Amino acid sequence: xxxxxxxxxxxxxxxxxxxxxxxxxxxxxxxxxxxxxxxxGVELEWLIHDRNHPRVPxxxxxxxAAADLLRALPLSAALTFxxxxxxxxxxxxxxxxxxxxxxxxxxxxxxxxxxxxVGLAPVGLGVDPWHPPRRLLREPRYDAMEVALDRSxxxxxxxxxxxxxxxxxxxxxxxEPGPLGYGRRWQLCHLLGAVLVAAFANSPMRLxxxxxxxxxxxxxxxxxxxxxxxxxxxxxxPRDDWTAHVLDTPVMCIRKDAGPWAVPQGLTFRxxxxxxxxxxxxxxxxxxxxxxxxxxxxxxxxLELRMIDAQHGADGWLVPLxxxxxxxxxxxxxxxxxxxxxxxAETAGTEPAPRNPLWVRAARDGLTDxxxxxxxxxxxxxxxxxxxxxxxxxxxxxxxxxxxDRFVARGRCPADDLPGLLASAPxxxxxxxxxxxxx
Numbered sequence: 001x002x003x004x005x006x007x008x009x010x011x012x013x014x015x016x017x018x019x020x021x022x023x024x025x026x027x028x029x030x031x032x033x034x035x036x037x038x039x040x041g042v043e044l045e046w047l048i049h050d051r052n053h054p055r056v057p058x059x060x061x062x063x064x065a066a067a068d069l070l071r072a073l074p075l076s077a078a079l080t081f082x083x084x085x086x087x088x089x090x091x092x093x094x095x096x097x098x099x100x101x102x103x104x105x106x107x108x109x110x111x112x113x114x115x116x117x118v119g120l121a122p123v124g125l126g127v128d129p130w131h132p133p134r135r136l137l138r139e140p141r142y143d144a145m146e147v148a149l150d151r152s153x154x155x156x157x158x159x160x161x162x163x164x165x166x167x168x169x170x171x172x173x174x175x176e177p178g179p180l181g182y183g184r185r186w187q188l189c190h191l192l193g194a195v196l197v198a199a200f201a202n203s204p205m206r207l208x209x210x211x212x213x214x215x216x217x218x219x220x221x222x223x224x225x226x227x228x229x230x231x232x233x234x235x236x237x238p239r240d241d242w243t244a245h246v247l248d249t250p251v252m253c254i255r256k257d258a259g260p261w262a263v264p265q266g267l268t269f270r271x272x273x274x275x276x277x278x279x280x281x282x283x284x285x286x287x288x289x290x291x292x293x294x295x296x297x298x299x300x301x302x303l304e305l306r307m308i309d310a311q312h313g314a315d316g317w318l319v320p321l322x323x324x325x326x327x328x329x330x331x332x333x334x335x336x337x338x339x340x341x342x343x344x345a346e347t348a349g350t351e352p353a354p355r356n357p358l359w360v361r362a363a364r365d366g367l368t369d370x371x372x373x374x375x376x377x378x379x380x381x382x383x384x385x386x387x388x389x390x391x392x393x394x395x396x397x398x399x400x401x402x403x404x405d406r407f408v409a410r411g412r413c414p415a416d417d418l419p420g421l422l423a424s425a426p427x428x429x430x431x432x433x434x435x436x437x438x439x
Contacts, residue, residue, distance in 0.1 A: 017280035020247075020273045026286065027243040032182045033301040034175040037329045039093035040100040041169035041302070042321045044108075045310055046087045046122035047162075048115070054425050055130045058085070058120065063136060066120055073110050076103045083137045083145075084161025087111070087122055093169070093302075097325045097390050101318060112314075124316050126163060126203030126217035126309030129422050133161035144253035144261040145292070148225070151265070155223035158206070163217045164310035166200070166317050168324040170303050179334040186238045188334070189297040190231055190353050191341040192327060193307045195379055197354075198362040198372040199407065200320050202309035202414040205422060214415035217309050218363035221294060222354045228252070231295045231352040242299055247273075252292040254278060255285070296353050307354070311414065312421070315395075319403045322396050323383045330386035340378045347371060366413035373411040380404045 048063060050056050063085045070079055070087070077089040089107055094100030108122075115121055135142065135157070142160070149156020173182035201214035213219045221229050232245035247270040254262040254272075262278060269289050272281050290300075298304040308320045327337045348358035358372075367373040384404060387397050407413055 015282045015284070017276065018273060018282050018286060020270065023247060023269070023273060023286055024243050026283070027246055028239045030301055031242045031299040032172040032186075032239055034172055034182050037171040037173055037180055038095065039169075039171050039302065040097050040321075040325050040329070041091050041093045042100055042104055042317070043088060043090045043165075043167035043169065043304075044104070044317050045082065045164035045166075046089075047125055047128050047164050047310070048085055048087055048120055049123045051116065051119050051121040052426060054121075054123065057131050057134065060085075060136055062118070062120070066115060066118055069114050069118065070111060073114060075107045075110065077107045079111075081137065082160070082164075083135045083142045084128075084133060085136045086161075086164050097322060097329075097392055098396070101321065101393075101396060104317075105315075108314075108317075124164065124202070124310040124312040125418075126165065126201070126215055127158070127206055127220070128162040129203075129205035129418075130208050131162065132207060133157040135161050140255070140261045141253070144263050147263045148252045149228075152225040153223065155220045156225070159220045159224060162206075163203075163220060165217065165306065166308040166310055166320045168305045168308065168321055170305070170325065170328050172299065172301065172303055179331045179338065180329075183238055184334075184338060185303065185328060186297075186299070188328070188338055188341065189303060189305060190234070191344045191348065191358075192337060192379065193296050193305065193353060194344065194348070194358045194362040195341060195372055195376050196305070196320065196324065197307050197309075197359065198366045198369065199376045199380070199413055200308045200311060201363065201366045202311055202418065204415040204418055210419065213364050214366035214413055215309055215363040218307065218354060218359070222359070222363070224294065228292065229294050229296075229354060231297065231354075233352050238299075245295075246286075246290060246293065249289075249293060251285075251289055255288065296359075309414075312418075315399055316414075318396055318399045322387060322392060322400050323380060326383035326386040326390055326392075327379055330389055332389075333382040333386035336382040337379045340375050340382075344371065344375060366415060367408065367411045373408075376408050380408045 048058060050058055067081055077091045080088045082088060091100055091104050112122060173185040174180050197215055197218050203217040204211055204214050206216050227249045232241040234241060248268050250266050250268050251272060296307045298306060305324060311317050326333050328334055344358055348356045353359045361369045362372055367376055384400055
């Protein structure tokens, strides 16, 4: 899940200060851009391991050389790197599910081939099962992020440097009510999201040991700090709810021309606008602030679903992309899924995701939770039925059917297989040693 921020990372220059009313209007306009759902995108994060000795941390100089090699590739997707050296591919919005799948698959083939030539491999796991956090990118924004998140404990560094995800990006939906209406889709995100956490949980280990979680990655994100990982409280209409949430969340940092960026404590964006200290915020500061919020679903005009662990296997990423798209964008499947997950609101209660009981159970228990397991079985069947209507290829349909048979139909998730798979990994080559600790 990306910590990177699109666009300019530098100081904001001298545009006019942003007023409170202007900020509210901007947020309401940019968070949900409505219309019939058409576009599909995916952001894939990968841990980078030594191909033959995955338990040995890859030295910094090898990762830098690999990054230079990958940047020279003619990819369709945007390629970036996370603070711990994780690779991220962000697809262009595709006009269909298969357009997104085909473009991303071609990029991944090029990336894998390039990494293979230097003895490395992209690995799909929600959390690195062996290595401690080790920050490789030294930039003011990551320095500031580390300072801010350290105030709440070690989860921030682990998130920055050892986690990876599959993020599915879908259109916000239609303005009108109904199965494809943006209000329904926003609600669906926060109930179905727990089912997706449970079904695709793929991070039961950290630092070489089992954890109490099937998705340790989700538990790390939930523990970042008191505000940043939370969904809006859901007490207002979606646009108003998100607007208030953004303005009333503390800013992570305040950019400046030189030296370390300021990291205030408890200064909400609304307070920053009202006080104008240490300098008045501008539009670029609002855009940057949004990028430092890490809720399970982030409305960026489209919906960015951020709760799915990275999946192992060459084509593991196909399944969450296809399933999620089918559940949201096929009207018949969307109606079935909505009726199925709506009762989960009672379990979720009033606490926002991902800290409410429903999401905690999803991350801890996966599909062994009876309620989540039963919902997943219906939702995946609806997705399988919808995929032909969305033009999904036989290969995609077979991948989803195989995952459903292997995991969902048996109340299991990838995390239930992972300890055995990891135990078979080579323990390390000659000169195996630990790299420098997290810093």
